[in-house]
Amino acid sequence: MRARMILQDGSVWEGLAFGAEGEAYGDVVFNTGMTGYQEILTDPSYCGQIVAMTYPLIGNYGINEQDLESRQPHLRGFIVKEWAEHPSNWRSVSNLHAFLLERGVVGLSGADTRSLVRHLRERGTMKGVITTLEMPLSYYLDRLQEEDLLARDLVAEVTTGEPFSVGAGTRRVVALDCGIKAGILDELTARSCEVVVVGAHTSAEEIFAWKPDGVFLSNGPGDPQDVPEIVETVKALIGKVPLFGICLGHQLIALACGARIERMKYGHRGTNHPVKELATGRCAITSQNHGFVVNAASLADTELEITHLNLNDGTVEGLRHRNHPCFSVQFHPEARPGPIDSRGLFDSFVQLIDKHKEGQPLPELQLRFD
Numbered sequence: 001m002r003a004r005m006i007l008q009d010g011s012v013w014e015g016l017a018f019g020a021e022g023e024a025y026g027d028v029v030f031n032t033g034m035t036g037y038q039e040i041l042t043d044p045s046y047c048g049q050i051v052a053m054t055y056p057l058i059g060n061y062g063i064n065e066q067d068l069e070s071r072q073p074h075l076r077g078f079i080v081k082e083w084a085e086h087p088s089n090w091r092s093v094s095n096l097h098a099f100l101l102e103r104g105v106v107g108l109s110g111a112d113t114r115s116l117v118r119h120l121r122e123r124g125t126m127k128g129v130i131t132t133l134e135m136p137l138s139y140y141l142d143r144l145q146e147e148d149l150l151a152r153d154l155v156a157e158v159t160t161g162e163p164f165s166v167g168a169g170t171r172r173v174v175a176l177d178c179g180i181k182a183g184i185l186d187e188l189t190a191r192s193c194e195v196v197v198v199g200a201h202t203s204a205e206e207i208f209a210w211k212p213d214g215v216f217l218s219n220g221p222g223d224p225q226d227v228p229e230i231v232e233t234v235k236a237l238i239g240k241v242p243l244f245g246i247c248l249g250h251q252l253i254a255l256a257c258g259a260r261i262e263r264m265k266y267g268h269r270g271t272n273h274p275v276k277e278l279a280t281g282r283c284a285i286t287s288q289n290h291g292f293v294v295n296a297a298s299l300a301d302t303e304l305e306i307t308h309l310n311l312n313d314g315t316v317e318g319l320r321h322r323n324h325p326c327f328s329v330q331f332h333p334e335a336r337p338g339p340i341d342s343r344g345l346f347d348s349f350v351q352l353i354d355k356h357k358e359g360q361p362l363p364e365l366q367l368r369f370d
């Protein structure tokens with residue numbers, strides 16, 4: 001069956017339907033990872049987006065039960081050049097098409113993903129629709145102009161309803177769940193943390209009632225400026241408890257400290273983004289998934305300093321607070337999927353918690369990659 005990808009600017013890519021049939025609207029982005037499709041499908045940060053994979057063959061190791069980052073896919077649609085009908089892997093229990101079909105994700109295969117990605121790189125991320133229906137182009141172009149086509153508070157769609165806890169240990173971390181990935185919870189619980197995961201709209205008072213030794217601010221979908229109430233919560237946490245933020249969590253810390261956030265032309269989504277640690281000059285290859293970024297110039301009037309920079313485009317990749325136990329990174333040290341060079345940042349967080357617990361003055365943070 002024919003399927004089409006129609007962008008807001010009127011351009012169209014044709015291919016074949018795979019996964020579920022129907023229509024899926026979203027912001028169209030691309031990911032350059034050669035593998036990791038299952039983590040990408042289930043990473044809540046992709047909520048509201050249509051993801052095109054640049055690597056031409058996707059699905060060749062099937063679908064397994066271990067690589068899920070959350071229980072279900074959150075992206076709206078998935079575009080590949082070719083999907084593997086006959087996957088081969090000892091852990092595989094299904095294939096990509098069946099997985100998308102069961103979970104209602106509309107897919108497009110056989111499309112010229114190379115020209116689509118070049119188009120997005122030149123013109124920037126924009127809205128689009130994947131459709132298997134034969135409605136006229138004008139119908140879709142009208143719908144894509146509608147202001148409120150895409151939901152804005154995407155965090156509300158992916159956050160937990162009820163608090164729950166995972167792991168056990170000597171440190172209690174409250175994780176503010178804006179769409180937290182399983183990989184992050186695994187890194188924290190592997191370091192003797194009992195993690196209490198609470199909804200993104202939990203107030204600072206409620207967070208303090210859990211008596212946390214540290215608070216983690218998670219990754220998540222959408223524009224952080226669309227969730228000002230969470231920024232207020234972060235403001236109330238800074239200086240009271242050790243804080244670590246990843247991706248959306250990093251952007252929320254920046255906003256809470258008075259910095260600005262801006263939309264990137266087409267974002268960073270992939271598993272080979274080089275990041276420089278300014279303290280040592282070392283470089284790590286990192287996993288990334290973001291479309292917004294901290295404006296570097298706006299940090300001048302804040303108490304934040306830059307700890308990491310992206311070596312491709314010089315954008316801000318890490319921050320620390322000058323006066324309080326609080327740091328954050330734009331990339332994904334949990335590396336699911338991706339290289340594990342920067343996993344040591346989770347060790348930095350537990351060290352920060354331990355020093356703070358002992359009542360020691362603010363330690364010299366070792367934001368080292370390992």
Ligand SMILES: NC(=O)CC[C@H](N)C(=O)O
Pocket residue numbers: 045218219220221222223224246247248249289290291292293
């Ligand atoms: N992975 C994330 O947390 C993404 C953060 C934010 N939604 C962005 O696109 O920049």
